[in-house]
Amino acid sequence: MATVQRATGLLRRSLGIAPPTVQRALSTSPAAAAAPAEGGAEAAAAKESKRRKKKNLFDVVQFLPSWGVGYKVAKTTWRDVSYQITKINLYKDGRHGKAWGIRYKAGEQASEVPTKISGVNKRGWKYIKESQKKVQDTSKVETPVAA
Template sequence: MAMAQRAMGLLRRSLGLTLPPAQRALSTSAAPAAAEGAAAEAAAKEAKRRNKKKNLFDVVQFLPGWGVGYKVAKTTWRDVSYQITKINLYKDGRHGKAWGIRYKAGVQAADAPIRISGVNKRGWKYIKESQKKVEDALKVEAAVAA
Protein backbone atom coordinates (compact mmCIF):
# COMPACT_ATOMS: atom_id res chain seq x y z
CA MET A 1 0.00 0.00 0.00
CA ALA A 2 2.80 2.46 0.95
CA MET A 3 4.62 1.54 -2.24
CA ALA A 4 1.57 2.46 -4.34
CA GLN A 5 1.18 5.84 -2.56
CA ARG A 6 4.85 6.62 -3.10
CA ALA A 7 4.60 5.74 -6.80
CA MET A 8 1.49 7.89 -7.12
CA GLY A 9 3.27 10.83 -5.43
CA LEU A 10 6.24 10.53 -7.76
CA LEU A 11 3.89 10.43 -10.76
CA ARG A 12 2.08 13.57 -9.58
CA ARG A 13 5.37 15.41 -9.03
CA SER A 14 6.70 14.46 -12.44
CA LEU A 15 3.49 15.63 -14.15
CA GLY A 16 3.34 18.82 -12.10
CA LEU A 17 0.02 17.96 -10.47
CA THR A 18 1.13 18.80 -6.92
CA LEU A 19 -0.06 21.92 -5.15
CA PRO A 20 2.22 24.94 -5.26
CA PRO A 21 4.20 25.55 -2.06
CA ALA A 22 2.61 27.92 0.43
CA GLN A 23 3.71 31.55 0.13
CA ARG A 24 5.68 32.95 3.03
CA ALA A 25 4.52 36.18 4.59
CA LEU A 26 7.20 38.83 4.21
CA SER A 27 7.61 41.50 6.82
CA THR A 28 8.39 45.10 5.97
CA SER A 29 11.41 45.11 8.26
CA ALA A 30 13.19 42.61 6.01
CA ALA A 31 13.20 44.99 3.01
CA PRO A 32 15.94 47.35 4.28
CA ALA A 33 18.04 44.37 5.36
CA ALA A 34 17.68 42.89 1.87
CA ALA A 35 18.76 46.20 0.31
CA GLU A 36 21.81 46.34 2.59
CA GLY A 37 22.62 42.73 1.69
CA ALA A 38 22.40 43.54 -2.03
CA ALA A 39 24.70 46.55 -1.61
CA ALA A 40 27.21 44.48 0.34
CA GLU A 41 27.09 41.78 -2.33
CA ALA A 42 27.72 44.35 -5.09
CA ALA A 43 30.67 45.77 -3.15
CA ALA A 44 32.11 42.28 -2.72
CA LYS A 45 31.81 41.60 -6.46
CA GLU A 46 33.54 44.91 -7.24
CA ALA A 47 36.41 44.08 -4.88
CA LYS A 48 36.78 40.63 -6.42
CA ARG A 49 36.84 42.09 -9.93
CA ARG A 50 39.49 44.61 -8.88
CA ASN A 51 41.73 41.89 -7.46
CA LYS A 52 41.40 39.64 -10.52
CA LYS A 53 44.76 38.84 -12.02
CA LYS A 54 45.38 39.88 -15.60
CA ASN A 55 46.73 38.10 -18.65
CA LEU A 56 49.56 39.66 -20.67
CA PHE A 57 47.23 41.55 -23.01
CA ASP A 58 45.26 43.06 -20.13
CA VAL A 59 48.55 44.35 -18.71
CA VAL A 60 50.01 45.86 -21.90
CA GLN A 61 46.86 47.24 -23.54
CA PHE A 62 47.44 50.71 -22.06
CA LEU A 63 51.16 50.86 -22.86
CA PRO A 64 52.26 52.59 -26.08
CA GLY A 65 52.30 50.20 -29.03
CA TRP A 66 50.74 47.43 -26.94
CA GLY A 67 53.89 47.18 -24.85
CA VAL A 68 56.40 46.50 -27.60
CA GLY A 69 59.78 47.35 -26.09
CA TYR A 70 58.61 47.00 -22.48
CA LYS A 71 59.44 44.24 -20.01
CA VAL A 72 56.83 41.93 -18.50
CA ALA A 73 56.96 38.88 -16.28
CA LYS A 74 54.67 36.42 -14.55
CA THR A 75 54.12 37.20 -10.89
CA THR A 76 55.33 33.71 -9.93
CA TRP A 77 58.62 33.98 -11.83
CA ARG A 78 61.64 35.03 -9.77
CA ASP A 79 64.35 36.27 -12.16
CA VAL A 80 62.84 35.67 -15.61
CA SER A 81 61.28 38.42 -17.72
CA TYR A 82 60.63 39.17 -21.38
CA GLN A 83 61.06 42.34 -23.40
CA ILE A 84 58.19 42.27 -25.87
CA THR A 85 59.22 42.51 -29.53
CA LYS A 86 56.01 41.46 -31.33
CA ILE A 87 52.32 41.05 -30.46
CA ASN A 88 49.71 39.22 -32.53
CA LEU A 89 46.23 40.00 -31.17
CA TYR A 90 43.05 38.10 -31.86
CA LYS A 91 39.93 40.09 -32.78
CA ASP A 92 38.66 40.37 -29.20
CA GLY A 93 41.85 42.17 -28.10
CA ARG A 94 42.21 40.05 -24.96
CA HIS A 95 43.94 37.00 -26.41
CA GLY A 96 46.70 36.31 -28.87
CA LYS A 97 50.40 35.49 -29.19
CA ALA A 98 53.51 37.39 -28.16
CA TRP A 99 57.23 37.19 -28.84
CA GLY A 100 60.06 38.67 -26.85
CA ILE A 101 63.68 38.58 -25.76
CA ARG A 102 64.23 36.57 -22.60
CA TYR A 103 66.05 38.09 -19.62
CA LYS A 104 67.30 36.11 -16.66
CA ALA A 105 68.35 38.02 -13.53
CA GLY A 106 68.36 41.24 -15.56
CA VAL A 107 70.82 39.88 -18.14
CA GLN A 108 69.77 39.14 -21.70
CA ALA A 109 69.63 35.34 -22.05
CA ALA A 110 69.00 35.10 -25.80
CA ASP A 111 69.72 37.23 -28.84
CA ALA A 112 66.72 36.25 -30.95
CA PRO A 113 63.12 36.77 -29.87
CA ILE A 114 61.19 33.65 -28.91
CA ARG A 115 57.48 33.02 -28.46
CA ILE A 116 56.38 33.81 -24.90
CA SER A 117 54.49 30.92 -23.33
CA GLY A 118 51.41 31.36 -21.18
CA VAL A 119 50.42 34.83 -22.40
CA ASN A 120 46.70 34.04 -22.10
CA LYS A 121 47.05 32.77 -18.54
CA ARG A 122 46.48 35.10 -15.62
CA GLY A 123 49.15 36.54 -13.36
CA TRP A 124 51.25 38.91 -15.52
CA LYS A 125 52.88 42.13 -14.34
CA TYR A 126 54.61 45.06 -15.99
CA ILE A 127 58.18 45.80 -14.88
CA LYS A 128 58.33 49.57 -14.38
CA GLU A 129 62.10 49.98 -14.70
CA SER A 130 61.92 48.92 -18.34
CA GLN A 131 60.10 52.13 -19.26
CA LYS A 132 63.13 54.23 -18.31
CA LYS A 133 65.43 52.05 -20.39
CA VAL A 134 63.15 52.29 -23.44
CA GLU A 135 62.88 56.07 -23.13
CA ASP A 136 66.67 56.35 -22.72
CA ALA A 137 67.23 54.17 -25.77
CA LEU A 138 64.87 56.34 -27.83
CA LYS A 139 66.69 59.48 -26.69
CA VAL A 140 70.06 57.96 -27.65
CA GLU A 141 68.72 56.94 -31.07
CA ALA A 142 67.33 60.45 -31.61
CA ALA A 143 70.66 61.99 -30.62
CA VAL A 144 72.58 59.67 -32.99
CA ALA A 145 70.17 60.37 -35.85
CA ALA A 146 70.48 64.15 -35.39
Protein backbone atom coordinates in the same frame (compact mmCIF):
# COMPACT_ATOMS: atom_id res chain seq x y z
CA MET B 1 11.70 13.60 24.23
CA ALA B 2 13.39 15.97 21.82
CA THR B 3 11.92 14.22 18.79
CA VAL B 4 8.42 14.49 20.27
CA GLN B 5 8.84 18.24 20.84
CA ARG B 6 10.17 18.65 17.33
CA ALA B 7 7.24 16.74 15.86
CA THR B 8 4.69 18.79 17.79
CA GLY B 9 6.46 21.98 16.74
CA LEU B 10 6.27 20.98 13.09
CA LEU B 11 2.60 20.10 13.49
CA ARG B 12 1.83 23.45 15.12
CA ARG B 13 3.67 25.38 12.38
CA SER B 14 1.92 23.46 9.61
CA LEU B 15 -1.50 24.21 11.17
CA GLY B 16 -0.60 27.86 11.79
CA ILE B 17 -0.93 27.59 15.58
CA ALA B 18 2.68 28.34 16.47
CA PRO B 19 3.90 31.94 16.78
CA PRO B 20 5.93 33.17 13.77
CA THR B 21 9.60 32.38 14.11
CA VAL B 22 12.40 34.77 13.28
CA GLN B 23 14.16 33.80 10.08
CA ARG B 24 17.71 32.70 10.65
CA ALA B 25 20.55 34.16 8.66
CA LEU B 26 22.04 31.69 6.19
CA SER B 27 25.48 33.23 6.40
CA THR B 28 27.94 32.02 9.00
CA SER B 29 29.52 35.45 9.39
CA PRO B 30 28.89 37.19 12.73
CA ALA B 31 27.90 40.45 10.98
CA ALA B 32 25.06 38.77 9.09
CA ALA B 33 23.81 37.01 12.23
CA ALA B 34 23.86 40.21 14.27
CA ALA B 35 21.89 42.30 11.75
CA PRO B 36 19.76 40.07 9.50
CA ALA B 37 17.44 42.91 8.47
CA GLU B 38 20.25 45.07 7.06
CA GLY B 39 20.75 43.96 3.44
CA GLY B 40 22.90 46.99 2.60
CA ALA B 41 25.64 46.06 5.05
CA GLU B 42 25.94 42.57 3.60
CA ALA B 43 26.20 43.90 0.04
CA ALA B 44 28.93 46.37 1.02
CA ALA B 45 30.93 43.63 2.74
CA ALA B 46 30.61 41.40 -0.31
CA LYS B 47 31.93 44.14 -2.60
CA GLU B 48 34.92 44.77 -0.36
CA SER B 49 35.87 41.11 -0.16
CA LYS B 50 35.63 40.55 -3.92
CA ARG B 51 39.04 40.18 -5.54
CA ARG B 52 40.04 41.83 -8.78
CA LYS B 53 40.11 39.66 -11.85
CA LYS B 54 43.69 39.09 -12.92
CA LYS B 55 44.72 40.17 -16.40
CA ASN B 56 46.25 38.27 -19.29
CA LEU B 57 49.22 39.73 -21.19
CA PHE B 58 47.08 41.58 -23.72
CA ASP B 59 44.94 43.20 -21.01
CA VAL B 60 48.15 44.49 -19.43
CA VAL B 61 49.80 45.92 -22.57
CA GLN B 62 46.76 47.25 -24.43
CA PHE B 63 47.28 50.81 -23.16
CA LEU B 64 51.05 50.88 -23.72
CA PRO B 65 52.40 52.41 -26.95
CA SER B 66 52.59 49.88 -29.82
CA TRP B 67 50.88 47.26 -27.64
CA GLY B 68 53.88 47.10 -25.34
CA VAL B 69 56.58 46.32 -27.93
CA GLY B 70 59.86 47.18 -26.20
CA TYR B 71 58.44 46.97 -22.68
CA LYS B 72 59.06 44.27 -20.05
CA VAL B 73 56.33 42.03 -18.65
CA ALA B 74 56.29 39.03 -16.33
CA LYS B 75 53.89 36.63 -14.66
CA THR B 76 53.10 37.51 -11.06
CA THR B 77 54.27 34.06 -9.92
CA TRP B 78 57.69 34.31 -11.60
CA ARG B 79 60.54 35.41 -9.35
CA ASP B 80 63.39 36.61 -11.59
CA VAL B 81 62.13 35.91 -15.13
CA SER B 82 60.71 38.55 -17.44
CA TYR B 83 60.30 39.16 -21.16
CA GLN B 84 60.89 42.25 -23.26
CA ILE B 85 58.20 42.13 -25.93
CA THR B 86 59.47 42.22 -29.53
CA LYS B 87 56.40 41.13 -31.52
CA ILE B 88 52.68 40.68 -30.91
CA ASN B 89 50.06 38.91 -33.05
CA LEU B 90 46.55 39.79 -31.91
CA TYR B 91 43.40 37.91 -32.73
CA LYS B 92 40.41 39.93 -33.92
CA ASP B 93 38.91 40.37 -30.46
CA GLY B 94 42.07 42.13 -29.19
CA ARG B 95 42.17 40.11 -25.96
CA HIS B 96 43.95 36.98 -27.19
CA GLY B 97 46.88 36.21 -29.44
CA LYS B 98 50.55 35.30 -29.49
CA ALA B 99 53.64 37.19 -28.35
CA TRP B 100 57.40 36.92 -28.75
CA GLY B 101 60.13 38.46 -26.63
CA ILE B 102 63.66 38.43 -25.32
CA ARG B 103 63.98 36.57 -22.03
CA TYR B 104 65.59 38.19 -19.00
CA LYS B 105 66.64 36.33 -15.87
CA ALA B 106 67.53 38.25 -12.71
CA GLY B 107 67.67 41.48 -14.74
CA GLU B 108 70.26 40.09 -17.18
CA GLN B 109 69.50 39.22 -20.78
CA ALA B 110 69.29 35.41 -21.00
CA SER B 111 68.93 35.04 -24.77
CA GLU B 112 69.74 37.03 -27.89
CA VAL B 113 66.99 35.59 -30.10
CA PRO B 114 63.33 36.40 -29.37
CA THR B 115 61.33 33.33 -28.35
CA LYS B 116 57.59 32.72 -28.20
CA ILE B 117 56.22 33.67 -24.78
CA SER B 118 54.19 30.85 -23.27
CA GLY B 119 50.98 31.40 -21.35
CA VAL B 120 50.13 34.84 -22.73
CA ASN B 121 46.38 34.10 -22.65
CA LYS B 122 46.48 32.91 -19.04
CA ARG B 123 45.77 35.36 -16.26
CA GLY B 124 48.31 36.79 -13.82
CA TRP B 125 50.55 39.09 -15.91
CA LYS B 126 52.12 42.33 -14.71
CA TYR B 127 53.97 45.21 -16.33
CA ILE B 128 57.45 46.02 -15.03
CA LYS B 129 57.52 49.78 -14.55
CA GLU B 130 61.28 50.33 -14.77
CA SER B 131 61.27 49.09 -18.37
CA GLN B 132 59.45 52.25 -19.47
CA LYS B 133 62.33 54.43 -18.28
CA LYS B 134 64.87 52.32 -20.17
CA VAL B 135 62.87 52.48 -23.41
CA GLN B 136 62.53 56.26 -23.17
CA ASP B 137 66.22 56.68 -22.28
CA THR B 138 67.37 54.64 -25.27
CA SER B 139 65.21 56.71 -27.63
CA LYS B 140 66.84 59.90 -26.30
CA VAL B 141 70.35 58.47 -26.68
CA GLU B 142 69.73 57.36 -30.29
CA THR B 143 69.02 60.90 -31.47
CA PRO B 144 72.38 62.72 -31.11
CA VAL B 145 72.40 66.51 -31.32
CA ALA B 146 74.55 67.88 -34.15
CA ALA B 147 76.68 70.83 -33.04
